[in-house]
Amino acid sequence: MPAPTPVSDLLARLPLGWSEVRYRGRRWSVTRSVQVGGRSQKVLAHELGGTGLVSANVYVPDDGVERFRPCEMPAEEVVAFLEGWVPVAAPSAGGMTGGAAADVT
Template identity: 60%
Template sequence: MRPPDLLALFDRLPEGWSEVTHAGGSWGVSRVVRVGGRQQSVYAEELGGTRVVSANLYLTASGPLLKPCEMPAEVVLEFLVGWV
């Protein structure tokens, strides 16, 4: 199985705040790009719910590095792949 293109998954989200749909619910999601694009963060909250997704992406010399915030990487990847 090929690893996900982390940069492409982050780039799907517009910078700033957006409302998206994921897993049958509405989510508010923020994407912030820093350091000329070498560091990005995503923070999403289920609107009217309790679920949260949060992660940072670092573009290093050895490739993209995903750092989820207190959650498994699978949760972050499921959100990044599945939102509409």
């Protein structure tokens, strides 16, 4: 069995700032921030239109050992989210999603 991916590597897949992603078929709002020259990272995700929440911090102090701190939830839940989210496709230039333009006459 391969070694698990460090949480900091999973976090690095998320763009900095706010994003919209899909996880388990639902839309989520997720914010990733980095402080202290990259030694502290935070993720906060909310299920849009639902009650889901994912929140965690990762610290890498001077000893270089990653410290993963989920916020009031099981670590497995945070890791599952970080491993399973997918980006939401940006809307087309006309603001429509899908292939056909709407008839607005």
